[in-house]
Amino acid sequence: xxxxxxxxxxxxxxxxxxxxxxxxxxxxxxxxxxxxxxxxxxxxxxxxxxxxxxxxxxxxxxxxxxxxxxxxxxxxxxxxxxxxxxxxxxxxxxxxxxxxxxxx
Amino acid sequence: xxxxxxxxxxxxxxxxxxxxxxxxxxxxxxxxxxxxxxxxxxxxxxxxxxxxxxxxxxxxxxxxxxxxxxxxxxxxxxxxxxxxxxxxxxxxxxxxxxxxxxxxxxxxxxxxxxxxxxxxxxxxxxxxxxxxxxxxxxxxxxxxxxxxxxxxxxxxxxxxxxxxxxxxxxxxxxxxxxxxxxxxxxxxxxxxxxxxxxxxxxxxxxxxxxxxxxxxxxxxxxxxxxxxxxxxxxxxxxxxxxxxxxxxxxxxxxxxxxxxxxxxxxxxxxxxxxxxxxxxxxxxxxxxxxxxxxxxxxxxxxxxxxx
Numbered sequence: 405x406x407x408x409x410x411x412x413x414x415x416x417x418x419x420x421x422x423x424x425x426x427x428x429x430x431x432x433x434x435x436x437x438x439x440x441x442x443x444x445x446x447x448x449x450x451x452x453x454x455x456x457x458x459x460x461x462x463x464x465x466x467x468x469x470x471x472x473x474x475x476x477x478x479x480x481x482x483x484x485x486x487x488x489x490x491x492x493x494x495x496x497x498x499x500x501x502x503x504x505x506x507x508x
Numbered sequence: 509x510x511x512x513x514x515x516x517x518x519x520x521x522x523x524x525x526x527x528x529x530x531x532x533x534x535x536x537x538x539x540x541x542x543x544x545x546x547x548x549x550x551x552x553x554x555x556x557x558x559x560x561x562x563x564x565x566x567x568x569x570x571x572x573x574x575x576x577x578x579x580x581x582x583x584x585x586x587x588x589x590x591x592x593x594x595x596x597x598x599x600x601x602x603x604x605x606x607x608x609x610x611x612x613x614x615x616x617x618x619x620x621x622x623x624x625x626x627x628x629x630x631x632x633x634x635x636x637x638x639x640x641x642x643x644x645x646x647x648x649x650x651x652x653x654x655x656x657x658x659x660x661x662x663x664x665x666x667x668x669x670x671x672x673x674x675x676x677x678x679x680x681x682x683x684x685x686x687x688x689x690x691x692x693x694x695x696x697x698x699x700x701x702x703x704x705x706x707x708x709x710x711x712x713x714x715x716x717x718x719x720x721x722x723x724x725x726x727x728x729x730x731x732x733x734x735x736x737x738x739x740x741x742x743x744x745x746x747x748x749x750x751x752x753x754x755x756x757x758x759x760x761x762x763x764x765x766x767x768x769x770x771x772x773x774x775x776x777x778x779x780x781x782x783x784x785x786x787x788x789x790x791x792x793x794x795x796x797x798x799x800x801x802x803x804x805x806x807x808x809x810x811x812x813x814x815x
Binding site (some may be wrong): 473477491 | 544545546547550551552553566567568571587588589605607634635636637639641643644645648713715718738
């Protein structure tokens with residue numbers, strides 16, 4: 405299962421992580437985001453120890469969403485060594501996301 | 509399983525593909541559905557209030573109900589992206605981003621994509637104030653100024669939805685009359701937050717790090733600047749027919765697949781249903797997509813039985 409990120413744990417869990425981190429910026433009002441939910445969980449399971457995968461509810465955690473300029477969801481951002489290295493907007497397949505994480 | 513020839517591959521998992529699968533399952537047609545996003549464009553619709561039997565629900569809710577209905581009947585949904593279709597002995601082979609599948613018949617229901625404006629600024633500010641999904645991104649513009657481009661049902665729905673959050677909504681339409689369903693017209697006119705700009709086109713979208721203004725062109729050749737924080741593009745859709753064009757399928761002047769009343773295309777063995785076809789008198793709705801899917805499935809059953 406994907407982990408839950410929020411404004412309070414973002415720095416520690418995402419920016420200070422020793423592994424790459426995929427953050428799914430989502431909100432309950434967004435249909436394509438809800439469709440992506442189970443896909444993100446599968447990515448989290450299949451990627452294993454290579455990377456950390458989690459979700460951030462932008463409705464409850466506006467600070468993080470604003471900091472990274474998220475104005476369209478679903479947006480997936482991959483962080484490596486605390487830096488935004490890849491930003492993908494719109495629903496994606498599990499394989500696309502796995503591929504992005506494996507190719508880092 | 510790869511290598512095995514199925515009766516039918518349904519490409520696309522929106523209302524047309526899922527509607528077809530219900531009938532295919534009941535007619536015991538051995539089939540799979542290949543679709544990147546179950547529900548397709550339906551997931552992006554704010555409210556569905558014209559689908560028989562459901563007075564009001566979100567597009568995602570209706571898509572979820574359709575998906576579970578289909579899966580409860582035993583159909584398999586492969587969440588993959590189809591890349592090409594090739595003619596093989598006895599049918600077709602579909603290659604996806606994950607593998608390949610063979611079937612005697614193909615039902616093509618991959619729908620349409622949002623039409624782009626093709627103006628300066630559109631690509632640069634996508635995700636930075638430019639959006640093609642008002643239900644997804646509308647709430648980011650609480651108490652902000654937004655514009656919507658378009659004059660059809662999607663534009664009208666987006667304007668009404670955005671007026672719930674935004675400080676002001678400017679609806680930009682190039683014609684002198686909106687083409688949306690009359691049911692929306694009164695609500696648009698009665699909403700004090702919504703201003704309609706008729707006979708205006710979009711010249712470009714500008715800003716620093718995010719959208720800050722849209723430049724409109726009027727019929728007299730002049731330009732007007734509207735300060736906004738976000739712009740939603742709802743100017744219709746373009747058919748995703750590339751895979752079939754490579755096989756030489758016939759399309760109309762707008763690129764929609766020419767289909768007969770039995771949903772067959774100009775290529776024997778390939779059928780089409782939903783927003784991508786010329787059927788249902790061009791009335792592209794969830795209910796007509798599902799109905800075209802049903803018609804196609806039954807015709808495919810008849811053809812499979814003949815041989």
